[in-house]
Structure formats: C-alpha cells, structure tokens
Amino acid sequence: MENDIQEILLTEEQIQQRIRELGEELTKEYEGKDPVIVGVLKGVVVFYADMIRQIKVPCQMDFMWISSYAGTCSTGKMDVKRDVSVDLKGRHVLILEDIYDTGNSLDFTYKHLMSKEPASLKICTLLDKPSGRKPGITLQADYVGFTIPSAFVVGYGLDFDEHYRNLPYVGVLKPEAYEK
Ligand code: 5GP
Ligand code: MG
Numbered sequence: 292m293e294n295d296i297q298e299i300l301l302t303e304e305q306i307q308q309r310i311r312e313l314g315e316e317l318t319k320e321y322e323g324k325d326p327v328i329v330g331v332l333k334g335v336v337v338f339y340a341d342m343i344r345q346i347k348v349p350c351q352m353d354f355m356w357i358s359s360y361a362g363t364c365s366t367g368k369m370d371v372k373r374d375v376s377v378d379l380k381g382r383h384v385l386i387l388e389d390i391y392d393t394g395n396s397l398d399f400t401y402k403h404l405m406s407k408e409p410a411s412l413k414i415c416t417l418l419d420k421p422s423g424r425k426p427g428i429t430l431q432a433d434y435v436g437f438t439i440p441s442a443f444v445v446g447y448g449l450d451f452d453e454h455y456r457n458l459p460y461v462g463v464l465k466p467e468a469y470e471k
Contacts, residue, residue, distance in 0.1 A: 292455065295468035300444055301437060301461040306417075307341065309436050313415065314345025316434065317385070320413075321348050324383040327409075329375055331400055332356040334389035337448035337456065338417045338436075342387060353377045355403075357396060369399040379407040388416040389448050391435075394428035401430055418444070418461070 328346070330339040332354050343352065356373035384404060391397050397414065404412055415434035422441040439461075445451050446458030451468070 292458065295455070295465055295471075296446075296458070296462040297465040298463045299460050300439060300442070300463060301447075303459040306436070306447060306460065310338075310341050310345055313342065313434055313436060314347070317342075317346045317415065318348055321346065321350065321383065321385070323348070325349050325351070326383040326385050327351045327353055327375075327377050327379060328385050328387060329400075329404065330354045330387045331389070331396065332373070334448045334450065334456070335387050335417075338389055339387050342415070342417075351377055355400060357399060357403075359395075369396060371403060375404075375407075379404060379409045381408065381410050383411045384409040384413070386412070386414045388414065388432075390418040390420065390444075391416040391432055392420045392423040393425045394423075394430060395425065397432075398428050398430055417447070 328343060328350050330336065353375040354373070355371065355375055357369050358372050359369060386400060386404065388397055401412065401414065413433040416432045417436040419432060419435045419438045420441055421438065442463045444461050445455035445464055446461045448456050449461065450456045451464060
C-alpha cells in the first residue's frame with residue numbers, strides 16, 4: 292500500500308498539529324452552544340474521530356451519507372443515502388468534511404442541512420482544493436485545515452476505489468496504482 296504513494300503531501304504530524312489548532316478555534320466558537328457535529332461519510336471518519344476529541348465542549352455527534360445520483364456523477368446531482376438523526380432545528384451545527392473540491396457535495400449538504408432550520412451552520416473541511424471548484428459555487432468553508440493543489444490525494448480517510456483510507460497521512464498516488 293505505502294509503495295503506491297508517490298509523494299506524501301501532509302504528514303501525520305502536520306495533520307495532528309493542524310487539528311489541535313482548529314480544535315482551539317472550534318472550542319472557542321462553540322463554548323456554551325452544545326453543537327451538533329455532522330460528518331459526511333465515508334471519507335471524513337478518520338478526520339472526524341481526531342477532530343472531535345480536540346473540540347473540548349459538550350456536543351452531539353451525527354452523520355450523513357450522500358451519493359451521486361444514479362450514475363450521473365458529472366451532473367453533480369446528489370442524493371441522501373442516510374440522513375442525520377438528531378433534530379437540527381434551532382441547533383448550532385458544524386459540518387465536518389474531508390475535502391472541498393468541485394463543491395457539489397458540500398453545496399448539497401449545506402442546503403440540505405439549512406432546510407432543517409439550524410440556529411447556525413458552519414463548515415470545517417480538512418482539505419480545500421479551490422482549483423477544483425465548479426463555476427457558480429460560492430460557498431466558503433469557515434474553517435480549513437490545509438489548502439492543497441489540484442492533485443488527487445488519498446489517505447487519512449480519502450480513498451481510491453475504497454482503498455488507502457487507513458494511511459495515516461495524505462499522499463499522491465503513483466500513476467501505476469490506478470491501473471491495479
Ligand atoms: P466535491 O467534488 O463534491 O467537492 O467532493 C466530493 C467528494 O469527492 C469528496 O468528498 C471526496 O470523497 C471526493 N474527492 C474529491 N477530491 C478528491 C481527492 O483528491 N481524493 C479523493 N480520494 N477523493 C476526492
Ligand atoms: Mg466526502
């Protein structure tokens with residue numbers, strides 16, 4: 292698995308250090324607000340588990356699972372496969388995402404959760420790839436771990452063909468790895 296990595300973009304230490312910094316900011320932001328922290332599956336699970344332990348206020352955990360509409364990925368049409376279970380009306384909600392690329396998923400998730408009338412809705416993404424953004428998507432993440440170039444990355448929850456999610460760092464795959 293490690294042999295398939297061409298370059299490590301973010302080391303385990305860099306990621307953990309940045310999560311501690313974000314944790315301090317989010318702890319201040321959500322003091323006394325009992326937020327609901329919503330993770331977007333599956334890519335976020337590793338980041339979610341580390342991030343939540345650095346947000347040192349009472350909070351609730353919830354998850355959503357979304358997918359591209361039946362084979363029409365390029366249209367950007369999304370579908371809720373599993374919705375949140377906590378009632379978000381009047382609650383302070385924080386979305387945790389693995390990566391903000393074209394923006395299709397985050398835009399969809401944001402609108403979907405806004406329709407539940409939260410008191411506030413903010414976004415924290417581990418990675419931001421602004422170069423990938425689809426024209427017309429103007430949503431800004433409130434908290435960003437790292438801004439990265441346009442390469443396709445794996446590890447720390449992010450997959451290629453459902454593999455590499457368990458790497459502790461974020462890396463770029465060797466071109467040969469795509470043909471396996
Ligand atoms: P979006 O393009 O809608 O902003 O991102 C949708 C999803 O595409 C992300 O949640 C992630 O699962 C996947 N994605 C986007 N860029 C990358 C990448 O560089 N690597 C991996 N593994 N997944 C990505
Ligand atoms: Mg995702």
